[in-house]
Amino acid sequence: MTEALRAGRVEGLVVATGTARTRGLRELIEESGRAGVPVRWVARSEIDALGVVNHQGVAATVLHVAELDERALETTPLHSDALVVVLDGIQDPQNFGACARAAEAAGAALLITRTRRAAPLSSAVVRASAGALLHLPTARVPNLPRAMECLKDRGFFFVGLDQRAEVNIHEALVPQGPLGLVVGAEERGISRLVRESCELLVAIPMRGRTASLNVASALAVGLFAFALRPDRG
Numbered sequence: 024m025t026e027a028l029r030a031g032r033v034e035g036l037v038v039a040t041g042t043a044r045t046r047g048l049r050e051l052i053e054e055s056g057r058a059g060v061p062v063r064w065v066a067r068s069e070i071d072a073l074g075v076v077n078h079q080g081v082a083a084t085v086l087h088v089a090e091l092d093e094r095a096l097e098t099t100p101l102h103s104d105a106l107v108v109v110l111d112g113i114q115d116p117q118n119f120g121a122c123a124r125a126a127e128a129a130g131a132a133l134l135i136t137r138t139r140r141a142a143p144l145s146s147a148v149v150r151a152s153a154g155a156l157l158h159l160p161t162a163r164v165p166n167l168p169r170a171m172e173c174l175k176d177r178g179f180f181f182v183g184l185d186q187r188a189e190v191n192i193h194e195a196l197v198p199q200g201p202l203g204l205v206v207g208a209e210e211r212g213i214s215r216l217v218r219e220s221c222e223l224l225v226a227i228p229m230r231g232r233t234a235s236l237n238v239a240s241a242l243a244v245g246l247f248a249f250a251l252r253p254d255r256g
Contacts, residue, residue, distance in 0.1 A: 026154025027085050028054045034084040036060055039067035042080030051081065090144060091162035096135075096173045099160065105132040105201045106250055107174065109181070111167060111217045112208040113238060116142045120151020121239030122206065127155035129246035135203075138165040168220040171203065179203045183213050183221035184245045186235060191228045192248055197255040198223070204250050206242045209235070225249065 027033045028051075036055050042048065055062050070082050091099065101107070108126040113119045119142035126134055134156075141163070142148055149156050164170040171181050180198040183205040205221055207213035218224065227236065227244050236244065 025051060025054055027083060027157050028058045028060060029157075033058065033060050036062045036081070036083050037065050037070060038062060039070050039078075039080035040064050041067070048081065085149075091133075091160060093162070093164040093166070093170055093173070096162060096164070096170055097177075099133065099162075101132055101177065101201060103178075103200060104255075105179075106130060106246075107133045107135060107179065107201070107203040108242065108246075109167060109171065109203055109205040109217070110134065110136045110141065111205060111213050112137060112140045112211065113206075114140060114142050114208065116145060116147045117151045118142075118209075118238050120148045120153075120156070121237075122242050123148070123152040123159055123161075124155040125239055125243040125246055127152070127159040129243075129251060131159060131246075134159050134161045135167070135170055136161065136163055137167060138163050167214075168216045171205075171217070171220045174201075174203060177201065180223070181205055181221045182223045182225055182245075182249070183207075183218055184227065184241055185213055185218065185224040186226050186229075187212075188224035188226040190224075191226045192245060193228065195223065195225045195249070197249065197252050199255065202250055202255070204242070204245055206238055206245070209238050 052062055067080060070078050073082055106129065108131045110119065110122055113122060123134055144156060144161065179201045181203040205213055205217060227241060
């Protein structure tokens, strides 16, 4: 909720009368004041009626997270060293949110996902992202390879995380300029057409007995151990 306030997406805050004035609540009310967001004190039953799960006496009216379309990829401002993350078929809300959190923490300028076979930008996904999706522009497109080609025309180089790749993230040269990092669903990995649209495939070296990482963990490794390496840029 604090991230929603900082992102300017909260229209109003309601607090149940009698809610304990914890440090977290005080900070939330102070942040609301700084953002110019009104705070209403109401009966707990009024918040219960909103259907908010585990509200702990506090709820907010949050503006819907807007999604970009494929056409916007041609005009969205992106820096010469911009980082874009592509999610290919991530359907689980928790995984989607965790991927968005990792992408935003790494300074990604844009998140791209499918129109179909992908988790929608629901409140559960926003919560799983710890509010990152309130800061990270997200595009939902019907055709990922076509969207990638659009960004290639703007100078982007796409790298896919694929455990079958012959080169690992430590050995691969980091491309210069704008970069796109692609991850696929845990069960299937990157789909064939999206894999063929990648200009480089890299694997994460696994030294333990576990054969693979959760997709969000793999993305975080790819972002911080490869895409953000000092020799890029």
